[in-house]
Amino acid sequence: MRHRAEKTQDAVLSVLRNQHGALSAYDLLGELRQSKPTISAPTVYRALAALCGAGKVHRLESLNAFVACKDDCHDEASILSICDDCGAVEESVAPHILAELSKVAGRSGFATSRHVVEIHGLCAACCDGGTRA
Amino acid sequence: MRHRAEKTQDAVLSVLRNQHGALSAYDLLGELRQSKPTISAPTVYRALAALCGAGKVHRLESLNAFVACKDDCHDEASILSICDDCGAVEESVAPHILAELSKVAGRSGFATSRHVVEIHGLCAACCDGGTRA
């Protein structure tokens, strides 16, 4: 098989896509071991690094966890909204806001190469639940 | 002594303030051990949690590291610009951008409680150095 790693990456992506929220690398490892018991941490991390590089997976820095990218086709960094109640993660794309962030940082001569934007709070479903319950 | 922890917090803050860039909790632990050899990880983490809660220290989620807050007096979340070359961290305050982020997330009913905004790149000094060198 020419691209051995692609199978691992596909498996990782498949697990993440079937997931409501984010998974830590070790959660993922646990899932993957169900079908491939010998798989180990660095294999998973390498697959994740490749997928992140390809924009198919986002790393949640504030959770040390990973989600599948919903759109799969944007180069811009995403704004990731993380529900602290149910763990759901939403992606938003808003290049003009990122540009503005770069501009603010640039006031002191800073040259941006990467944005990390994560928003914590409650998703619509959990807000409603919280309000009504 | 009534507030034992305050001394630890003061020591932590003092180390962070004398630092050019961010420090990991364990870097900090190493520094602190020079004057108090028995200090251990949870002590440092608790001090950091208290200081973060008080807004005197920022946690860099994308680095697992900590910096002293420069301003010491703003309630808004900061925009943290991290130089990937020299490690310098700058803080910017731009409430309207954070509000806009909340608005974008809110389009799907998401209710924001906390912003994590970190920008990676090169600070002015390292840009110049890179260009000229």
Add this chain to the structure above:
DNA sequence: TTGTGAAATGTTATTTTGTAACGGTAGAAC
């Protein structure tokens, strides 16, 4: 002052997260 209880701190030990480094294996070229 001294005993008692509540609250917060300090410590040990462990869990979780992430990676270095090496050995093995698949595929390419011939």
Add this chain to the structure above:
DNA sequence: GTTCTACCGTTACAAAATAACATTTCACAA
């Protein structure tokens, strides 16, 4: 098929964070 190369997988370890428990401190009453 053989050899060469590059990539992959594994073991073993390092770094980051925390759970759980022991200890200390302070407040208050007698």
